[in-house]
Amino acid sequence: MATAKPLYDRLSKNITAFPPEEAREMAFMLLDHYFGLRKTDVLTDKPLPPNRTEPDWFKILERLNRQEPIQHVIGTTIFCGLEFEVSPDVLIPRPETEDLVRLIMHDFADRTDDVPILDIGTGSGCIAITLARFLPQSVVTGWDVSDVALTLAQRNAEHLKADVTFEIQDILNVPTDFVHRYDCVVSNPPYVTRSEAAVMERNVLDYEPGLALFVDDNDPLVFYKAVADFCTRHLTNSGACYVEINERFGEATQQVFSDRGFTNIHVYKDIHGKDRSIRATF
Structure with a gap:
């Protein structure tokens, strides 16, 4: 046998x-x-x-x-205990992002009324779907510029029985007449500078989407500026913004939020002691 x-x-x-x-x-x-x-x-x-x-x-x-990622070979990965379909069209969810999701779940666990949440750059849908599953009071929307990614995210939501609305939307070009407001805005945007690609592992560089990874060296915080600007108009008075960040730009990213009037800004470190996420409120 x-x-x-x-x-x-x-x-x-x-x-x-x-x-x-x-x-x-x-x-x-x-x-x-x-x-x-x-x-x-x-x-x-x-x-x-x-x-x-x-x-x-x-x-x-x-x-x-x-050096193809094993998640692509088997077609799935585990994120916060849930199995997500992945492909070369989306980033493979990582443990650092699980920490960001757990922070949000902790902050909103006691809410009994509806909690409108926006996930900017949803990719596989891992953040949006996990929040929808574990925060039953949440009303979750996921944005992405890739229709292929949104199709995969929708499949994940259906498979995991999560109620999420997915929309194609670019945070760099949000319509001026957009009126919705959110208690929670979360984003894991592209934050790897193109100069950092030289030292990246092949299994990331060759197999994961550059659109979701890279930003130009001359403006590495472009997405954080856009997210923070969006939050000044569309975050509720008691709302909070959560972002995953490049470890090299912790202070600079914190300054982006400070410059836009956020007064309570906390930088969280990952298990390796590196700056990895920010929570910001007014």
């Missing part, structure tokens, strides 16, 4: 384009995705499902060894 441990060993040994620790994590992810085997199942060498359909392991290993 075929068991999990020998297959795990074979996969982790043959994922050679990544450090051994990452290769082992990827092997766990593959066995979980294709056979529903958790880490403890693998380590205790549980039998493989008897009626399993074997994927093409050679092709999977080939893709991984070209």
Whole structure:
């Protein structure tokens, strides 16, 4: 009877384009995705499902060894405990963004009335959908400039049974007659400068959308200025703005909000001690 441990060993040994620790994590992810085997199942060498359909392991290993993200290979990723479909058309959700979502959920957990929320640059919909799922009082809208991304986000919302309205909209060109107001505006906008691309890993640079990643070096805070300007007109008096930021520009991004009249601005650090997000209120 075929068991999990020998297959795990074979996969982790043959994922050679990544450090051994990452290769082992990827092997766990593959066995979980294709056979529903958790880490403890693998380590205790549980039998493989008897009626399993074997994927093409050679092709999977080939893709991984070209440094294609494993999330693209299996087509999904886990974000805040929910499984999201991903593709090269959207950013792969990351743990740092989970921290931003948890901060919002904490801040609005006690609200009993409707909480209108806008997610700017929604991508896969991970922020908008998670908030809609875990803040039942929320009324969530997600914006993106990519119709392909919005189609994928809509599929994720339907799969996860989340009530989110998705709209094609560019924060750099919001109509002047726009009148809606929000208690929460959240954004994980493009913030990697093009000069930083030289030191980025191939699995990000070659496989994730530049539209969602990069900004020009001559104006790296362009999206934060636009989000902050938007909030001065469309955030409610008791509302808050939440943004994920480039670690290099923590103080400068804080200044963007300060210049626009925000008086309570807090920079949060990630688990590595780097500036990673900002919460701002008037």
